[in-house]
Amino acid sequence: xxxxxxxxxxxxxxxxxxxxxxxxxxxxxxxxxxxxxxxxxxxxxxxxxxxxxxxxxxxxxxxxxxxxxxxxxxxxxxxxxxxxxxxxxxxxxxxxxxxxxxxxxxxxxxxxxxxxxxxxxxxxxxxxxxxxxxxxxxxxxxxxxxxxxxxxxxxxxxxxxxxxxxxxxxxxxxxxxxxxxxxxxxxxxxxxxxxxxxxxxxxxxxxxxxxxxxxxxxxxxxxxxxxxxxxxxxxxxxxxxxxxxxxxxxxxxxxxxxxxxxxxxxxxxxxxxxxxxxxxxxxxxxxxxxxxxxxxxxxxxxxxxxxxxxxxxxxxxxxxxxxxxxxxxxxxxxxxxxxxxxxxxxxxxxxxxxxxxxxxxxxxxxxxxxxxxxxxxxxxxxxxxxxxxxxxxxxxxxxx
Amino acid sequence: xxxxxxxxxxxxxxxxxxxxxxxxxxxxxxxxxxxxxxxxxxxxxxxxxxxxxxxxxxxxxxxxxxxxxxxxxxxxxxxxxxxxxxxxxxxxxxxxxxxxxxxxxxxxxxxxxxxxxxxxxxxxxxxxxxxxxxxxxxxxxxxxxxxxxxxxxxxxxxxxxxxxxxxxxxxxxxxxxxxxxxxxxxxxxxxxxxxxxxxxxxxxxxxxxxxxxxxxxxxxxxxxxxxxxxxxxxxxxxxxxxxxxxxxxxxxxxxxxxxxxxxxxxxxxxxxxxxxxxxxxxxxxxxx
Numbered sequence: 001x002x003x004x005x006x007x008x009x010x011x012x013x014x015x016x017x018x019x020x021x022x023x024x025x026x027x028x029x030x031x032x033x034x035x036x037x038x039x040x041x042x043x044x045x046x047x048x049x050x051x052x053x054x055x056x057x058x059x060x061x062x063x064x065x066x067x068x069x070x071x072x073x074x075x076x077x078x079x080x081x082x083x084x085x086x087x088x089x090x091x092x093x094x095x096x097x098x099x100x101x102x103x104x105x106x107x108x109x110x111x112x113x114x115x116x117x118x119x120x121x122x123x124x125x126x127x128x129x130x131x132x133x134x135x136x137x138x139x140x141x142x143x144x145x146x147x148x149x150x151x152x153x154x155x156x157x158x159x160x161x162x163x164x165x166x167x168x169x170x171x172x173x174x175x176x177x178x179x180x181x182x183x184x185x186x187x188x189x190x191x192x193x194x195x196x197x198x199x200x201x202x203x204x205x206x207x208x209x210x211x212x213x214x215x216x217x218x219x220x221x222x223x224x225x226x227x228x229x230x231x232x233x234x235x236x237x238x239x240x241x242x243x244x245x246x247x248x249x250x251x252x253x254x255x256x257x258x259x260x261x262x263x264x265x266x267x268x269x270x271x272x273x274x275x276x277x278x279x280x281x282x283x284x285x286x287x288x289x290x291x292x293x294x295x296x297x298x299x300x301x302x303x304x305x306x307x308x309x310x311x312x313x314x315x316x317x318x319x320x321x322x323x324x325x326x327x328x329x330x331x332x333x334x335x336x337x338x339x340x341x342x343x344x345x346x347x348x349x350x351x352x353x354x355x356x357x358x359x360x361x362x363x364x365x366x367x368x369x370x371x372x373x374x375x376x377x378x379x380x381x382x383x384x385x386x387x388x389x390x391x392x393x394x395x396x397x398x399x400x
Numbered sequence: 401x402x403x404x405x406x407x408x409x410x411x412x413x414x415x416x417x418x419x420x421x422x423x424x425x426x427x428x429x430x431x432x433x434x435x436x437x438x439x440x441x442x443x444x445x446x447x448x449x450x451x452x453x454x455x456x457x458x459x460x461x462x463x464x465x466x467x468x469x470x471x472x473x474x475x476x477x478x479x480x481x482x483x484x485x486x487x488x489x490x491x492x493x494x495x496x497x498x499x500x501x502x503x504x505x506x507x508x509x510x511x512x513x514x515x516x517x518x519x520x521x522x523x524x525x526x527x528x529x530x531x532x533x534x535x536x537x538x539x540x541x542x543x544x545x546x547x548x549x550x551x552x553x554x555x556x557x558x559x560x561x562x563x564x565x566x567x568x569x570x571x572x573x574x575x576x577x578x579x580x581x582x583x584x585x586x587x588x589x590x591x592x593x594x595x596x597x598x599x600x601x602x603x604x605x606x607x608x609x610x611x612x613x614x615x616x617x618x619x620x621x622x623x624x625x626x627x628x629x630x631x632x633x634x635x636x637x638x639x640x641x642x643x644x645x646x647x648x649x650x651x652x653x654x655x656x657x658x659x660x661x662x663x664x665x666x667x668x669x670x671x672x673x674x675x676x677x678x679x680x681x682x683x684x685x686x687x688x
Binding site: 039040042185212221222223225241245255271276277 | 406509518520522528536538612616617620624651655660661663664
């Protein structure tokens with residue numbers, strides 16, 4: 001009995017396969033996607049990276065596919081979980097290139113993982129449009145890996161904008177001179193703090209509290225208490241999502257009386273606004289988008305409809321834009337010739353959900369969002385290096 | 401004073417994390433590496449119920465604990481009992497159970513990813529300040545601490561005073577001899593294991609009110625629990641409580657007075673010192 005149903009099922013499946021095959025004569029484009037589904041970065045990737053992979057494949061296939069030299073080819077995504085382990089990222093890229101025969105590979109998630117995978121992308125000749133890599137070393141990297149592109153900006157830009165906001169508020173007499181700064185003791189946090197220290201000093205700020213904490217610290221109250229005791233006007237945290245949430249909860253409990261409150265990664269997540277509600281108002285964070293722009297609104301609505309979740313207010317749109325760049329370049333070149341696609345990316349401007357993107361001589365996107373702020377339940381971009389739609393910064397007025 | 405109380409509150413959190421593993425490792429002799437996943441699952445349940453119907457995590461505990469008890473009992477009967485039967489020595493059982501539960505942890509992470517996605521989950525429950533002796537503390541941490549006191553106290557009394565508790569202590573000390581005096585070792589070991597799972601899941605529900613978790617954070621808690629259990633002495637409830645509080649106070653002292661960056665170093669220093677000078681743990685029995 002069981003065998004017979006199994007046989008029937010197989011027959012049905014075979015028939016279905018045949019009809020599908022005849023309906024879609026064009027061979028799908030194989031696109032590799034590598035990112036963490038488990039491990040410490042999985043939470044961030046689940047907000048920012050994976051939903052966009054799904055959305056992009058959905059959008060492209062709903063249009064009938066990518067137009068490759070007159071033939072509409074749907075995309076087939078081959079996903080690998082790198083377990084937040086650079087070794088696994090490298091293995092997955094190698095596998096995609098040599099065994100799966102991927103036509104193109106989407107850049108992995110996270111700065112370190114992109115740098116780890118760059119030599120392989122380079123060796124196999126895949127153009128690499130990164131979306132979640134934050135680095136100041138674009139010049140060196142671009143020289144080493146000619147087809148590696150950068151979209152999300154660097155520490156100088158992200159930190160520079162924060163100092164710029166402090167300057168603006170101080171010069172207007174709205175805040176004083178004392179800054180408390182903390183950072184997570186991990187590559188990102190350490191680099192940001194090291195960029196920030198000289199910038200703050202140069203601008204004449206007094207660093208009244210400066211401290212780091214290990215990744216995964218379960219009680220951040222000593223840090224917030226220490227910062228509060230130092231009596232700062234501004235509190236800056238170069239933090240990761242779990243500590244962004246943890247620090248903000250403690251700041252709320254301690255009623256941290258600062259006029260400027262900044263936490264880095266995770267502040268732009270919709271979950272941040274959902275958790276803190278009114279207390280989130282006026283909180284500054286890394287990232288931002290032109291939240292009131294039609295293009296972002298339309299993208300956010302589609303993101304929510306297809307994936308069931310809201311995009312974040314920073315890298316989500318950039319991730320999707322990086323896929324659009326690849327898509328537009330393939331269509332324009334009209335073939336899967338990877339060298340030609342890379343060349344096209346170097347030489348042309350792209351129209352994406354984040355706006356127009358053209359790479360400079362260091363393969364970098366010069367115009368990116370740097371700081372956003374929760375205003376009226378939406379995280380709006382307040383500073384960028386040349387994007388339109390920034391709104392004025394407000395002071396943090398209490399935690400109620 | 402402020403530092404001491406903050407430290408004790410953190411220690412209470414640690415006690416919640418570690419108590420379940422102590423029951424599973426100390427009493428049922430299963431080194432359960434999937435312990436952290438059970439904690440995260442408890443947290444998920446609290447998050448989900450809170451968002452769906454504003455159910456207080458304190459109530460969720462009463463729902464999560466029996467469910468986790470049943471689930472862990474099943475895991476023990478189906479998956480671990482064959483290992484116990486097969487094992488010729490305690491060492492072999494440890495190796496086997498580590499391998500089996502290591503695999504189980506991957507399955508658990510996979511299931512939670514499927515059910516809830518990989519997103520961070522975090523909600524605000526009792527994130528209010530309370531004043532105590534002139535300083536302010538987070539109410540949710542206070543509540544978790546009180547719950548830890550209740551849970552640990554109840555466990556201690558039960559193990560020390562009740563007949564079932566005495567039998568469980570007997571199988572912790574000498575499983576072979578326990579059989580000779582008419583104790584049903586497999587049944588009690590299953591109960592101890594299930595109870596450990598229930599305590600862990602309840603702890604997860606409580607700490608989810610102030611920690612941000614995601615499907616793959618379990619391993620962090622397993623490691624912390626392991627350190628605390630070994631520091632306190634395997635199979636001793638008092639040891640786990642003392643070690644958890646000690647670790648909490650120590651980390652807070654270092655964070656407040658020296659540098660928050662050194663908390664991990666301090667924790668491991670304490671761990672090494674205890675391993676060097678009292679390898680059986682603070683309250684552990686010296687093995688003969």
